[in-house]
Amino acid sequence: DAGVIQSPRHEVTEMGQEVTLRCKPISGHDYLFWYRQTMMRGLELLIYFNNNVPIDDSGMPEDRFSAKMPNASFSTLKIQPSEPRDSAVYFCASSPTLAGRYTDTQYFGPGTRLTVL
Amino acid sequence: AQTVTQSQPEMSVQEAETVTLSCTYDTSENNYYLFWYKQPPSRQMILVIRQEAYKQQNATENRFSVNFQKAAKSFSLKISDSQLGDTAMYFCAFLFSGGYNKLIFGAGTRLAVHP
Numbered sequence: 476d477a478g479v480i481q482s483p484r485h486e487v488t489e490m491g492q493e494v495t496l497r498c499k500p501i502s503g504h505d506y507l508f509w510y511r512q513t514m515m516r517g518l519e520l521l522i523y524f525n526n527n528v529p530i531d532d533s534g535m536p537e538d539r540f541s542a543k544m545p546n547a548s549f550s551t552l553k554i555q556p557s558e559p560r561d562s563a564v565y566f567c568a569s570s571p572t573l574a575g576r577y578t579d580t581q582y583f584g585p586g587t588r589l590t591v592l
Numbered sequence: 593a594q595t596v597t598q599s600q601p602e603m604s605v606q607e608a609e610t611v612t613l614s615c616t617y618d619t620s621e622n623n624y625y626l627f628w629y630k631q632p633p634s635r636q637m638i639l640v641i642r643q644e645a646y647k648q649q650n651a652t653e654n655r656f657s658v659n660f661q662k663a664a665k666s667f668s669l670k671i672s673d674s675q676l677g678d679t680a681m682y683f684c685a686f687l688f689s690g691g692y693n694k695l696i697f698g699a700g701t702r703l704a705v706h707p
Contacts, residue, residue, distance in 0.1 A: 518697045581695055583637035
């Protein structure tokens with residue numbers, strides 16, 4: 476298996492521009508998670524999906540952030556408009572379902588380093 | 593609420609030596625998982641080892657082993673025969689297996705392995 480795939484690996488943009496990050500989870504995994512990592516706040520869970528449905532988006536910092544999962548093999552995290560404080564590494568992770576209900580080990584993608592100038 | 597504490601911001605070890613990274617957690621739950629993830633300079637988050645709370649036997653993966661003390665809520669990682677490639681940030685993480693589905697991370701320990 477190729478593991479979790481994220482694109483792009485690096486993104487540099489200017490304040491006010493729209494940014495779209497992409498993720499392909501491991502085939503067969505029912506859960507997909509988006510995390511943000513900064514020096515100040517460490518790793519933060521932004522949102523997660525189960526069977527393509529958003530379950531908990533309480534970590535999404537504000538309305539400028541949105542995430543979608545149109546099918547089992549693709550998810551996007553969009554920031555519009557972007558701000559310098561959004562600069563961070565964004566990780567996508569996926570997990571299989573355990574016992575038909577609960578998630579298990581999360582496997583992370585390589586991350587996208589976002590820089591907003 | 594669950595919390596995870598890694599009290600060692602930085603550690604260093606000589607190549608081929610053994611090092612232990614500490615992790616404590618706080619929870620009122622009885623069924624959960626604990627993990628150690630490694631983040632090398634490439635920033636990829638790599639699963640090192642996984643422990644199920646209901647298992648008394650400590651998990652091992654080659655040179656990596658844990659000392660899981662459930663009553664003390666302690667979950668330390670031992671790296672034997674340290675290699676230069678072990679240089680990385682190490683994160684301890686907690687997952688409640690009852691459906692909460694959120695992985696709670698510690699702040700991390702930066703490990704440097706010196707030749």
